Amino acid sequence: MIQELKILFHQGKQYIPDVTTVEVPGIFRGRPVISTKPTDTVALCAICPTKAIQANPAVSIDMGRCLFCGECADLFPDKIRFSKDYKLASNSLEGLIVREGTDQPLFIDPAKIRGEITRLFNGSLKLRQVSAAGDNSCEWEMGAAGNVNFDMGRFGIEFVASPRHADGIVITGPISQNMAEPLQICYDATPSPKIIILAGVDAISGGIFEGSPALNRTFLNKYKIDLYIPGNPVHPLSFINGVLGLIRAGKKKQIRLV
């Protein structure tokens, strides 16, 4: 017992006190900032394997397609810079597009959030994660969101074992043909009202797998998607802040932390 207490003591404080403002270490590639400097836009757009970069003629990057590889910023450092902003979620695909000359955080539009989400889920949200051909990186980070460092459970947000216990599903991966039916069954087994969150570039757009004949993404045409959280993989802080933004957007009171 003494040994256990010693171990506990040696851990110190591991939780991140404020997950909404903490700075991430190192050279994290978060929300890109695009300058207005003129550049060879044809060459710039050609770099991107998922065509996330568009120029018509103003340059924009679609966070739903971005692999966060950062190769564009390596080659065009005057034009594109990846900031350390990990708040990357939006509740519309349009909201995922970062345009040149603006350095504004992505935005969860309160007007587009269904009333029942704010009313029912703001203090407790149980989620069922469905890996639909995910590469186990987003899945990893979803797991990390609940560990003692990120401690998502403090906000009442948790992953549960059964869809029957869930208020919604979180899809990772580009959705393979072979997972299309299990995904549908899982969604149908979740009681209403329920939400759908797409986590990671693969889920949002198919990512690097877009166009593969092994995919079947028809599920996404049938339902309203409540939240898109970009990333490759999604950083735990992106996930927690995104979900908090969705369930607590309508709340007047500040989020109480810890």
Added chain:
Amino acid sequence: MMKSIEIKNNQPVVLDDIPALAYPDFLEYNLKLVTDPGSHCVNYFGQPVNGRIRLICCIASDTNGTIHVNTSMVDKSDKLPSLTRHHFSFHIFEREIHESFGLEFTDHPWLKPVRYPWYRTDQSQKIENYPFYHIESEELHEVGVGPIHAGIIEPGHFRFICNGEQILHLEIQLGFQHRGIEKLMVERKDLLSRTILAESIAGDTVVGHTSAFSNLWESLCGFIPSPDLIHARTLALEWERIAIHTGDLSAIATDIAYQLGSSVFGRLRTPIINAFQIWGGNRLAKGLIRPFRNRFPFSPNLRDTFNKILDAYYPDYTEMFDRMIDLPSILSRLEKTGVVTREQSLQTGTVGIAARSANLERDIRKSHPCLGYNDISHSPLLMPQGDVYARTRIRDSEIRQSIGYARTLMENMPRHSTGNQAIIQPASNSFIVSLVEGWRGEICHAAITDNDGELILYKIKDPSMHNWTALALAVRNNEISDFPICNKSFNLSYCGFDL
């Protein structure tokens, strides 16, 4: 006549120089090779050639450090005797060949579909109602689990046949994660797309698979990597091993309801993977490994940061592990649970930590070294028991060993080279095998180019391809409630298998 060509890891060979044997010779010779316990099949697959199938078999000799390669041209309508009949380790490869091309292996025990790819020959086979093994009995019951599991985990279907609480047989059906990566590797022509595809083979082995791809591609192009590039890749491989092994210890603790271990190992993993983010901008090292270039040079500042991270990690880690492995209540859950014997490991072709936990030395770092492993005289760590305990202990020993390697590598940092070679084209009409020891075990990538040096075939083998069978054997005669701990002790990849 030569029955096979012996090549080294990452040594390209002209396709026509590989001996093409008649199938009976091919079967006999490859079987003769694998009867030596120091040899095992690293990959065996088919290549469509003008309506026929060229079978390509790669048997690694762990003692000579070479890979024996030979081929045999067969027709899709051929009915062939199987290698599996004589050596079980071929079973998964022959099943895959059958699924992709329809070749019949007449005495294969069961040519059950592997991953239900979109290009499978028999489209009437559906994953929704896959065929499974069944035992008629009033005493027995079946337990079906998945494809979606209770937790944040990838999908796969497990079907147990149980006698009460005891598992008689476990059947594992995968394929739910199939994304068509091998085909996409050929279709996508730009190097960046291919590199990112390699990063996405298994998100928990980004460094392992991307290094296998990068080593392969560079060797195919005749590119000589600079010392700093070799150094960075080797360090990243060992760092990935420390990170994932630590996370695995957390998962093992979770599954035996040891809360303290679960939390402490979970939080100890955080600074290790955050170090990847400090180095290359991503916690799972996506973006770090690139063919032809050392994208994020490992600076002296990084060395100091990494050393500080290890300084803080090590005492907390050893204190926790030494305590956990000393508790009788922990040991009673780990010891003699999920045993795979050395004999079984040999038969099934088990690799990596699973093999080494059963006293079977399979470690590419020693047998077929690439990168910096040519300079580290690596001695693989072995455990004799083959149970969950051994697979837990080996992770601990390897964490300590890898920390030692990482420290040594950081002491001897080569200077960053600035000389960029122009991008070179891959050799034409060539065949190449690239082996890397990832944290899980042996990763094998193989490629073939055409007359113009264009990629026409890319084959990926995650160690999970061999090791899922070992898990199915491990749980036999165990209680079904011990399945999760057995599963975690292997921690195999679903997407790495499904591709």
